Amino acid sequence: MVVPDVPPTEVLALYSFVAVVLVLLVGVPTAFLFRYVRLGTECRRLARRLRLEWPLLFGALLVVGAWFGLLRALGSIPDTDWFLVGSAVFILGVFSLSVAVANADWYRATNLPVSETGFVREGPVQVSGEASPVDAPLTGPVSDEPCLAYAVTVQERRWLPNNHGSSRTEVPIALDSDATTFTVDDGTGPVLVDPAAADVRPTRPSAIVDRDVTVAVDGDESPPDHVSDSFDDLDIGQSTNDRRYREDHIQPGDTVHVVGSCRSVAHGYDRNRVITEAGDAPAFVTTSGDAETVSGSVHRLVRGSAGIGCTLAASGAILTLWLTL
Structure with missing residues (x-):
């Protein structure tokens, strides 16, 4: 020894x-x-939009690590630009496949039959209709209007160095969201929705960059009073930099689409049926839009992500394997 x-x-x-x-x-x-640049906040914003959770991201990281570990076991890793290109393509493909997997439960839920809100039965359900608050609605931090659910992003313009000196970019500095209990009625009678455990998406799943309300405030200006009042909740303060306060929301009277699990409750509500946590349902998601619009949007997101992911991952894997061998 x-x-x-x-x-x-x-x-x-x-x-x-x-x-x-x-x-x-x-x-x-x-x-x-x-x-x-608030990289962590930007990642959380993107993950929330795409419904990516940490276990899934960790699994994707394991797949990438296992692939390059296999390549290393087969031979020496080539130090070429083409290998870097193939690696980047493979990683993008795995990420795109992760988006498809993250929304696969929602995809399966949209294949449920659409029930009439006045005649839903216990178990997995899918309903669409007009949303109405049960109690006093929330107030949107940016819109200052009644909301049943909202998601807020605050972005600030900051200077970043580059080869030409510096440039300005918008950096997300705060995220916030909330939802309250509401009913959905398609004309046949209301059904209660308790969104406490729901994945509330104020916009369609494929509308990654859409916003309902945007308030732009220059650095030498003061934001509206109702926006300033939300600083404590958002954990941000005054700034001399330009900011954009963006809000997605679902308001009373909007058409909403809900997939989840319907249960009967003995007391506490005027009606004894409530859509709540997933239970036997594939997912529990609330979003704006009717059943046809939401279903088509979900299918485009999942099928598009799966198709692009398979193409990129396979291309990157073939190229890196060929260069290694």
Whole structure:
């Protein structure tokens, strides 16, 4: 058994010095840049839009790691631009497939028969109709209007360095959402929806960048009073930078689409039927729009993501494997 020599004190000191320099010159600026551009907030905003959860993202990371581990076991990783291109294409393909998997439960839920709201039975259901609040509605932080559900994003313009000096980009600095109990009625009678455990999507699933209300405030201006009042809830303060306050919402009287599980309750509501957490249903999602519009949007999102993901992942895998072998 060969016992490795312990590095001398001078070598250990050099290692420590190099580590400290790397932390100060690379780690600290990188951490500051990530905080400055709010990369974590941007990722959370995108994940919320695409219904991507951490277990699924971790699984995608394992798939990517396993593939490159297999390539490493088959041969040495080539140091070429084409291998980098193939790797990027493969990773994008896995990400696109993750979007399809994340929304597959919603896809399956839209295949349920659409029930009349006045005659829903216990179990998995899919209903559409006019939404009405049960109690006092919420107030949208940006729109300052009655809402049954809302999702808010605050974006701030900040300067970022580049090859030409610097440029301005919009950085998400705050996210917020809320929903209240409401009823859905298609004309046959109302059914109660308790969105506490729901995935509430104020916009259609394929409308990733759409916003209902946008308030732009220049750095030398003050935002409207009702927007300023929401600063504490959003955990942001005043700023001299330009900002955009964006809100998606579902308002009383809007047409909404709900998939979930209907249950009977003994007391607490005027009616004894309520759509609540998924239960036996594939998913519990509330979004704006009628059944046909939402179903088509979900199908386009899932099929498009699956098709693009399969094409990119297969192309990237073939290219990286061919270059490795």
